[in-house]
Amino acid sequence: MARTPSSTSARPARSAAAVTTWDGVVSFWVVFWLVVGVTTGYLIWQLTGLSAGVVDAGQALNTAGRALQDLSGTPVIGERTGELGNRIMETATSVRAGGASATTSLRGLAVVIGIAVGLGPLSPVLVIYLPRRLAWRREVREVSAVLAGPATSATQDAAVEILARRAVHNLGLRDLLAVTPDPEGDLAAGRCRSLARAELGRLGLATPASWL
Incomplete structure (x- = not known):
């Protein structure tokens, strides 16, 4: 029976669309x-x-x-x-x-x-929202920098696996199960591209052509 991490049910998904919406609300x-x-x-x-x-x-x-x-x-x-x-x-x-x-x-x-x-x-914007928003921006920049780097087979496989594991950690339960019914099984079997693409979508980043 597939086992899903308990963190996925307790941690809501943070998507690029949600971040954009909150940026508008906070700006207003x-x-x-x-x-x-x-x-x-x-x-x-x-x-x-x-x-x-x-x-x-x-x-x-x-x-x-x-x-x-x-x-x-x-x-x-x-x-x-x-x-x-x-x-x-x-x-x-x-x-x-x-x-x-x-x-x-x-x-x-x-x-x-x-x-x-x-x-x-x-004060809530300065103390709570702004640090999280800066952390999100830093996360997107880090992933973008990796994707823009030399696309060797080893680095690409490592990036795919890391992004897949981050997807399991960051995506909400419903979004995660929409990608795969067995997240941990896919990770164990090395089937990581779907999860990695989901993580890139969460960050608002396009999937590299070499992954298609």
């Missing part, structure tokens, strides 16, 4: 959250207009205070207006400092929240 996810992050940061940055208005109000108070100080030399009312002008200018200084501080804080908050909103949802 990345672009979407980057746009959301930039938009969020921009809207918060726009709030600095409110603090700029506070700074302008402080400048207006400062002008009024200076005008009252200029009246300090006027007989009878000069002393009172001078004192009032000093108080108004002190208030104006405090208002302008508060407005400038609020502007700085809002800009910093806009940057931090924009980055958090934009990059937070992308």
Whole structure:
């Protein structure tokens, strides 16, 4: 009775078509959250207009205070207006400092929240998807390099056998049984070309003409 490796039932197939589909989904996810992050940061940055208005109000108070100080030399009312002008200018200084501080804080908050909103949802892409995608790309390049190398009989037979064993390990159970009902028996008997072609198909690579 044919025996199939237990790993084939527990490990789903990774095909070139599936990788392409996931690339599209992940690209959309990345672009979407980057746009959301930039938009969020921009809207918060726009709030600095409110603090700029506070700074302008402080400048207006400062002008009024200076005008009252200029009246300090006027007989009878000069002393009172001078004192009032000093108080108004002190208030104006405090208002302008508060407005400038609020502007700085809002800009910093806009940057931090924009980055958090934009990059937070992308952490699974950076931590999980990207390393696996790079590993897949490296795997395809390695196999492509072997196929493009000198096609001696020994190297070709070795490549076919290795690819067949990788097919047994990588293909899902249904896909594997669609290739052969006895994967291990085929490997033991040296019937490896069908499995090797299936592995190349999984990687999105064309079968060399010498294998046909």
